[in-house]
Amino acid sequence: MTAGTVTTQVYRVWIKTTPEAVWEAITSPDWTDRYGYGGIPEYGDMTPGTKYVTNAGVGMQAVGVTGPIIDGELLEIDPPKRFVLTWRMLMDPDAEAEGFTRVEYDITPQDGGVVRLTVTHDVTGAPLIAAMIDGSNEDAGAGGGWAWILSDLKSLLETGAALKS
Amino acid sequence: MTQTQAPPVQTTQVYQVLITATAQQIWDAITKPEFTSQYFYGARVQTTGVAGTPMRYVAADGEAVWGDEVILESDPPRRLVVPWRSLYDDELADEPRSRITWQIDEQDGGVCLLTTTHDQLAGSPKTAASVSGIGWTTVLSGLKTLLETGHPLFGATS
Numbered sequence: 335m336t337a338g339t340v341t342t343q344v345y346r347v348w349i350k351t352t353p354e355a356v357w358e359a360i361t362s363p364d365w366t367d368r369y370g371y372g373g374i375p376e377y378g379d380m381t382p383g384t385k386y387v388t389n390a391g392v393g394m395q396a397v398g399v400t401g402p403i404i405d406g407e408l409l410e411i412d413p414p415k416r417f418v419l420t421w422r423m424l425m426d427p428d429a430e431a432e433g434f435t436r437v438e439y440d441i442t443p444q445d446g447g448v449v450r451l452t453v454t455h456d457v458t459g460a461p462l463i464a465a466m467i468d469g470s471n472e473d474a475g476a477g478g479g480w481a482w483i484l485s486d487l488k489s490l491l492e493t494g495a496a497l498k499s
Numbered sequence: 500m501t502q503t504q505a506p507p508v509q510t511t512q513v514y515q516v517l518i519t520a521t522a523q524q525i526w527d528a529i530t531k532p533e534f535t536s537q538y539f540y541g542a543r544v545q546t547t548g549v550a551g552t553p554m555r556y557v558a559a560d561g562e563a564v565w566g567d568e569v570i571l572e573s574d575p576p577r578r579l580v581v582p583w584r585s586l587y588d589d590e591l592a593d594e595p596r597s598r599i600t601w602q603i604d605e606q607d608g609g610v611c612l613l614t615t616t617h618d619q620l621a622g623s624p625k626t627a628a629s630v631s632g633i634g635w636t637t638v639l640s641g642l643k644t645l646l647e648t649g650h651p652l653f654g655a656t657s
Binding site: 346347348349350446448469478481482485486488489492493497498 | 514515516517518519607608609610612633636637640641643644647648652653654
């Protein structure tokens with residue numbers, strides 16, 4: 335796909351684990367800083383309508399990034415099946431100006447102890463975010479987007495260790 | 500699925516997965532039957548991996564042929580380009596050939612980025628729908644699990 339032209343991006347990964355483990359990994363600050371870009375979210379009491387921020391995690395702090403990196407609002411919380419939130423990137427003024435996008439996590443148990451995790455990111459009107467999350471900016475050091483995050487999450491849950499990249 | 504805003508099926512589909520493995524291990528996983536049988540719906544691949552020679556997928560029963568094409572381009576262990584026609588389903592088999600490109604890029608930390616591009620699907624909407632979503636993502640998740648843990652993702656649970 336050409337960067338930024340698909341306004342809703344869908345990523346799927348199949349993980350040998352439980353729905354509860356995936357739920358923890360995407361919602362608990364104990365887990366969210368261990369894979370992908372990391373980050374420590376403040377989701378409060380996890381109720382719809384909660385305004386949240388995600389603060390820079392250990393890895394980002396090590397390279398001088400501090401303070402909130404993402405903010406938004408929790409929309410749907412249905413553990414361990416579905417988590418929906420709005421999502422605005424605060425690390426770059428131009429990306430922040432694109433406003434709130436929408437992220438949906440759907441966790442579906444499959445036969446044989448396998449879980450399907452589907453991430454649907456609606457980036458309508460947010461071409462910079464679209465390019466970040468589809469990995470187009472990886473050569474510029476921006477990381478590999480959702481493919482990287484989900485690959486890392488899968489390694490962490492299946493092997494106990496994240497990727498070393 | 501609860502998605503209401505999913506995009507239409509793409510005629511060029513790109514799937515990326517990062518795997519803790521060497522490029523050669525990933526190449527072998529794509530081109531050797533003892534690997535494909537553990538993540539590609541049980542199919543055993545038959546190929547030398549050389550351009551201009553056949554690449555076949557034979558079902559677990561050892562008889563049904565699921566794919567039978569000639570490799571277009573091969574640069575082991577980095578790039579393999581092969582046409583695709585789904586012989587396991589009559590309706591899909593009637594559609595024109597599409598194309599699969601396996602691209603393996605080494606990164607830091609003993610990690611490779613595997614990019615699987617399935618394109619030339621404009622004239623093959625049923626094939627495009629068949630491989631999107633569940634099709635390729637299960638295969639690639641299975642390949643990653645096999646290489647990182649030594650066990651298949653689907654099948655017997657430990």
